[in-house]
Amino acid sequence: MSAWHTARATWVTADEQDIEFVVRDRLPDWGLTRRSRRIAAQQLTERDVSVEEIAELIGVTPRTVYRWRAEGFQEAAA
Template sequence: MIEITIRLKPSCAHRFAALLRTTALTEPDRGQARAYRGAARRIERTPGLRRPAPTKRPAPVKAPAAPRPHRYTPRAQRPHHRGIDERAVQRVVLGLRPLPVLSRAEARLACWHLTQHEAPASEIAERIHVAKRTVHRWRAEDRKAVTTR
């Protein structure tokens, strides 16, 4: 066993203890790392040393997460035909099962008809496969179009 005596200024003692702790983290030999931590602890407990202001430990550095791919999946795969299928709209308005999947224009028309029948937004959204918020937005746009005429 080797003993070493080091003389430090009181203002540098805590900095040296921090260096010993850092060295203990990188030391491959567990016994030597333990000895470094013990020496740092004895230095910090030495009477008469000024204690530095408490500092926060730095947060562990995390590797940045890989970006997730952005995938948009619509609520319903809507048909892309031109025109409006009146029968499909009427089936949705009357609630005849199985409900057909409507194109965007047909869904908007069905929303208008169901609003005229005073159906709640949640029921309309369920029938035409859109979000409840979309129903509210369509209703607001229809009201705005009527008031600006």
């Protein structure tokens, strides 16, 4: 199995404890899985956190956060 296939498997998993640290304690975590980042971004958005701060906390660009908001965080719920 290639490295890409191995990494892709982790895109659909989410570690609730890691998400909680980011959302509740506002501790940056750039090691979140793709799904965990979207969930954390959604929860931070619901708490009225700025796009810039969300991007900084989860290790993505502000543009990514804006895109996820426009998509309605659909992947996070999946």
